[in-house]
Amino acid sequence: MDENKLIHAARHGDIDAFNRLVLAYQDTAYTVAYRIIGEPDAAADATQEAFISAYYKLDQFHGERFKSWLLRIVTNACYDELRRRQRRPAASLDGLENVTFRPDPDLNPVPESPEQHAQRRELNRAIQDCLDALPDDQRVVAVLVDVEDYAYQEIVAITGLPLGTVKSRLSRARARMRDCLRAVRELLPSEYRLMDE
Amino acid sequence: MTGNTLPDRDLELLSAYIDGELDDRSRADLERRLAGDAPLRDALADLRATVALVRELPRLKAPRSFALDPAVHKRRAPWWKRLFATGTVLQLSGALGAAASVVLIVAALLLNAPGTEEERALPPTPESQPTQVGFAPEPTGPPDTELRLQATATQAMPTASPPPVADMALEEDDGMAAFGGEVAGDAAGSAPPAAEMAPPPGTIETFDAAPAEPLAAGQSQPASEGEGAAQETAANSIPSDAEEAAPLFQAEQAEQPAPAATTIIAMPTGTATPAGPSLKGTLAPSATAPDVAPDEATARDIAAAGEAQAQNEESDHRWLAALGIVLLPVSLALFVFGRKKARRA
Incomplete structure (x- = not known):
């Protein structure tokens, strides 16, 4: 069924239609939540809250891109979770432990040797750690932008930030990521070695 | 370290350049700079490698289904149904309706209450005049005049069963004699209270036809003319002073803001507005009924018209009250129903 028809049906109380939308976008929503929060359980909770919130806020959806609208709700849920974690630092430590020992599920598993698989897991963990080290x-x-590959204007729509703010935050984030990844250069594949190495 | 010393502006330009978000002019300017600036090129390469690494992060699979449970999350009704389902609208409309009905009832009661401006504005009926006078004596006139007016009003009461006119005329002489005597006694001082001097009610019917004229005349005369002039009876002075008395009363009417007392006096004569000649016509031949009958008929017509108007307005007011009375229980029921719904919700 067409996405617009599903949205229309869900807006009129068809929860099955809404659940079809959930199934279509839950991987994206969870990925964003996990990359922002950095802790799987909290990311799952935030994703679930975001879908529930989206269901009850469908009246506020005015025909823009549904994915952008949904990710705005996911982002807000992630902000809420991050604020909760800041109020309860102990919980965030538990989360970090979970991240360390929980392997990232991969949607597109590529046939690879166990050694390659282990190396990739380490790299992914290092990148995620660098992401986690960024300001929220x-x-x-x-x-x-870099994980979900959204254009700047979509970021403006999702976050509600001015375009200039998006650009400046992104450039600072990339500069920090660059510096962070230099610290784990031994994990990086040769093609990704940075210029000063 | 490459790029660490780059200003923020250059970092933003490089970042936007990687994403293809620069406009043509900015991109051309940056490419010119990159061609001649090796550190800038190195910084661009570092940023590109960083972005590529992050974009290599795998997309994650959701650990579980986030589909909503229909048992927990009930089907959403349209907003207007949800609005009514909560009972808020019902409560609000019920409260507003109850308030409106109370306002309607109170307004109807106030509009139907006696002594309102509307009723005062109605043409006074002969039956209602005495009571009106008794309830609302005007304090603006001289005290003796007021008392005389009251006396006149009380004397007008028996008109429903008037004594024979001939008797009245005879009694008038006696009454006026007594009146004149008393007036003479007090003539040098302030005017005597007319109520005290007033003859018994039954004897004043003719006096009531022209009570004001002698009084009005006596009000000014006793002080100036002395005892002899004061002893002149009302009956004798009426014909001669009637023409003067009417303007005097008209002057009093003009002085008094509320016309109640004035109309009271004028109405029994049947000639409220006309001056002397009309008064004469009612005063001198007061013993003849035919002259009074047309005036009474006119007064009756006016009274009937006033009553009809009053009845119409009263019926309007009754409609208001009826509407309020009907609306009140309906509104209260709505309110209670909405409250129950809200509690359930």
Whole structure:
């Protein structure tokens, strides 16, 4: 069924239609949440809250791109979760432990040797750690642009930030990521070695 | 370290350049700079490698289904149904309706209350005049005049069963004699209270036809003319002073803001507005009924018209009250129903 028809049906109370939208976007929503929050359980909770919130806020959807509208709700849910974690630092430590020991599920598993697989996991963890080290506002922009490959105008729509703010936050986030990844250069594949190495 | 010393502006330009978000002019300017600036080129390469690494991050699979449970998340009704389902609208409309009905009822009661401006504005009926006078004596006139007016009003009461006119005329002489005597006694001082001097009610019917004229005349005369002039009876002075008395009363009417007392006096004569000649016509031949009948008929017509108008307005007011009375329980029921719904919700 067409996405617009699903949205229309869900807006009129068809929860099955809404669940079809959930199934279509839950991987994207969870990925964004995980990249922003950096902790799987909290990311799952934020994703679930975002879908529930989206269901009850469908009246506020006015025909823009549904994915952007949904990711705005996901981003807000992530901000809420991050604020909760800042109020309860102990919980965030538990989350970090979970991240360390929980392997990232991969949607597109490529046939690789166990050694390659282990190396890739380490690299992914290092990148995620660098992402986690970013300030929240820079991390959100970096995830949306570099992980989800959104255009700047879509970031403006999702975050509600001015275009100039998006650009400046993104450039600062990338500069920090560059510096962070230099610290784990031994994990980087040769093609990704940075220029000063 | 390459790029660490780059200004923020250059970092933004390089970042936007990687994403293809620069306009043509900015991109051309940056490419010119990149061609001649090796550190800038190195910084661009570093940023590109960083972005490529982050973009290599795998997309994640959701650990579980985030589909909503229909049992927990009930189907959403349209907004207007949800609005009514909460009972808020019902409560609000019920409260507003109850308030409106109370306002309607109170307004109807106030509009139907006696002594309102509307009723005062109605043409006074002969039956209603005495009571009106009794309830609202005007304090603006001289005290003796007011008392005389009251006396006149009380004397007008028996007109429903008037004594024979001949008797009245005879009694008038006696009454006026007594009146004149008393007036003479007090003539040098302030005018005596007319109520005290007033003859018994039954004897004043003719006096009531022209009570004001002698009084009005006596009000000014006793002080100036002395005892002899004061002893002149009302009956004798009426014909001669009637023409003067009417303007005097008209002057009093002009002085008094509320016309109640004035109309009271004028109406029994049947000639409220006309001056002397009309008064004469009612005063001198007061013993003849035919002269009074047309005036009474006119007064009756006016009274009937006033009553009809009053009834119409009263019926309007009753409609208001009826509407309020009907609306009140309906509104209260709405309110209670909405409250129950809200509690359930």
